[in-house]
Amino acid sequence: xxxxxxxxxxxxxxxxxxxxxxxxxxxxxxxxxxxxxxxxxxxxxxxxxxxxxxxxxxxxxxxxxxxxxxxxxxxxxxxxxxxxxxxxxxxxxxxxxxxxxxxxxxxxxxxxxxxxxxxxxxxxxxxxxxxxxxxxxxxxxxxxxxxxxxxxxxxxxxxxxxxxxxxxxxxxxxxxxxxxxxxxxxxxxxxxxxxxxxxxxxxxxxxxxxxxxxxxxxxxxxxxxxxxxxxxxxxxxxxxxxxxxxxxxxx
Numbered sequence: 001x002x003x004x005x006x007x008x009x010x011x012x013x014x015x016x017x018x019x020x021x022x023x024x025x026x027x028x029x030x031x032x033x034x035x036x037x038x039x040x041x042x043x044x045x046x047x048x049x050x051x052x053x054x055x056x057x058x059x060x061x062x063x064x065x066x067x068x069x070x071x072x073x074x075x076x077x078x079x080x081x082x083x084x085x086x087x088x089x090x091x092x093x094x095x096x097x098x099x100x101x102x103x104x105x106x107x108x109x110x111x112x113x114x115x116x117x118x119x120x121x122x123x124x125x126x127x128x129x130x131x132x133x134x135x136x137x138x139x140x141x142x143x144x145x146x147x148x149x150x151x152x153x154x155x156x157x158x159x160x161x162x163x164x165x166x167x168x169x170x171x172x173x174x175x176x177x178x179x180x181x182x183x184x185x186x187x188x189x190x191x192x193x194x195x196x197x198x199x200x201x202x203x204x205x206x207x208x209x210x211x212x213x214x215x216x217x218x219x220x221x222x223x224x225x226x227x228x229x230x231x232x233x234x235x236x237x238x239x240x241x242x243x244x245x246x247x248x249x250x251x
Contacts, residue, residue, distance in 0.1 A: 046187070053191035061219035068153035068217070071200035072208045075101055075149070075156065077232050085235045090210070092228035095245040097135040098238060106132055106144040106165050111239060114142065114167040118182055120189045121146075125162035136242040138175040142167040143185065157198040157215060164189055175244075197223065207231045 078086050078101055088099040100109065105123045109132060127148045134144045143166055148159040166185045196215050201208035208230045212223035233241070 049187050050190045053187055054195070057191060057222050058195055058214070058220060059222055060214055061221045063217045064213065064219055065217075067200060067213045067219070068155040068198070070202075071154035071156075072203035073151075073154070074201055074208055074230055074232065075151075081232055086232055087235055087241070088230055089233045089241055090228060090230045091243075092225050093246060094225055094228070095136050096241060096243045097133055098241050100132045102132055103130055104132065106146050106163060109134065109238065110142075110144060110165070110167055111237070114169055116165055117141070117168040118166040118185055119164065120186070121161060121163040123163050127162055130162075134238055134242060136244040137181055137184075138172075138177050138244050140169050140172040140175060140178050141181045142169060142238075142242060152198060152215070155198045155200045155213070157196055160193055160195060161189060201230060204229070 074088055078088055083101040088101075090097045090099070107123070123146070125146075127146065129149055130146055131149050132144065132146050134142060136142055143164065145161045145164040147161045150157050150159075164185075166182065197220065198213045198215055199210045200213065201210055209226075210224075210228055210230055212220040214220060
């Protein structure tokens with residue numbers, strides 16, 4: 001559950017070259033059959049980027065016996081403390097993300113000055129056990145998502161994203177990645193369609209280390225980040241909790 005920081009980072013690493021190439025195509029500016037050919041080429045490049053991102057992010061490792069046993073339950077800890085005024089904060093090398101166990105829509109948590117750059121899915125999509133997650137992609141771009149989660153033995157499994165909003169923060173400092181982020185938003189979500197990720201939370205005192213698996217127990221090495229830790233924190237403004245990845249540490 002709740003692995004968007006890793007997913008977004010992996011997508012940027014895999015899909016950026018293909019998407020950047022697609023951006024450079026003339027497309028609709030060419031007349032007649034040439035325009036159709038260019039459009040078809042761009043579409044094929046985008047499909048290839050989605051496929052590459054999916055293959056990279058969800059490339060399975062070996063099946064792990066007992067993968068869904070012995071895990072912690074951060075969600076229960078949040079609900080015991082009060083889900084209305086406590087969040088889950090996930091931090092590590094890939095930046096930070098904030099998870100709310102709530103039925104409220106994504107937009108109800110976003111600061112008023114954030115600008116909607118793009119959206120996916122619907123805020124009205126029916127979800128049995130929803131959570132909302134925000135992750136900082138860069139100082140300028142924030143991603144909010146809403147999805148369903150369910151308990152499987154002692155692991156948490158997240159269904160595909162039902163609704164997502166890409167926000168732009170006005171007056172935020174520029175980053176080299178900003179130019180591609182709006183395209184990455186679509187690639188990431190398309191690559192994640194129909195994908196279910198399960199997480200076993202290994203307890204380490206007052207924090208947990210998340211470990212990612214497919215529902216059949218095969219590990220997901222690309223989504224496992226050794227520095228990631230999850231903790232319960234009091235609710236606070238998103239801008240005080242969200243921090244983008246430290247790009248210089250990526251491979």
